[in-house]
Amino acid sequence: xxxxxxxxxxxxxxxxxxxxxxxxxxxxxxxxxxxxxxxxxxxxxxxxxxxxxxxxxxxxxxxxxxxxxxxxxxxxxxxxxxxxxxxxxxxxxxxxxxxxxxxxxxxxxxxxxx
Amino acid sequence: xxxxxxxxxxxxxxxxxxxxxxxxxxxxxxxxxxxxxxxxxxxxxxxxxxxxxxxxxxxxxxxxxxxxxxxxxxxxxxxxxxxxxxxxxxxxxxxxxxxxxxxxxxxxxxx
Numbered sequence: 603x604x605x606x607x608x609x610x611x612x613x614x615x616x617x618x619x620x621x622x623x624x625x626x627x628x629x630x631x632x633x634x635x636x637x638x639x640x641x642x643x644x645x646x647x648x649x650x651x652x653x654x655x656x657x658x659x660x661x662x663x664x665x666x667x668x669x670x671x672x673x674x675x676x677x678x679x680x681x682x683x684x685x686x687x688x689x690x691x692x693x694x695x696x697x698x699x700x701x702x703x704x705x706x707x708x709x710x711x712x713x714x715x716x
Numbered sequence: 717x718x719x720x721x722x723x724x725x726x727x728x729x730x731x732x733x734x735x736x737x738x739x740x741x742x743x744x745x746x747x748x749x750x751x752x753x754x755x756x757x758x759x760x761x762x763x764x765x766x767x768x769x770x771x772x773x774x775x776x777x778x779x780x781x782x783x784x785x786x787x788x789x790x791x792x793x794x795x796x797x798x799x800x801x802x803x804x805x806x807x808x809x810x811x812x813x814x815x816x817x818x819x820x821x822x823x824x825x826x827x
Binding site for chain 2: 642643644645647650658690692702704705706707708709710712
């Protein structure tokens, strides 16, 4: 149990589908993150939210749409994805956006786009 | 130049030996440094963090930081087969809000 829960664990979707990834943290943290991990590549930061406000969008295509309704929940809405978007999507949280504490990761969603 | 660089490996070490992993970073203003372990198909889990120059020990793990030379290393003593994983170096920028990850070093501990 990491304190950060992601659902679903696995997702297969076609390029015309719309789906959402969900993340929930039970750690009382104020900052939440989406990372993408593709094969043979470093973890790529996608979005950062601090106190429900988006503070960073790391040049992510608009087919990825984040939503943070409160400090405990984070969503990533997906539509018209491409096969190269297949990857492990990781949610993470930390106590505050500006401090030096470590990230706590969820178990990830393995996404396959067909 | 990559912001955080690691040798991708694999680093093969015999059981009981010391595994030594290195990481270099480009942002001289970086404030925080983390080592994560990631098993295949799993998410990264925090092993150690270090903020000040010098060594920090936690069980079989030692992190070493040299800000002047912009590198951070991880030593794994008495390596076990269960230590076989990919080790990710992450560096917190001067603003503290963003962690940049290296590509990871794959470690194989052979019985």
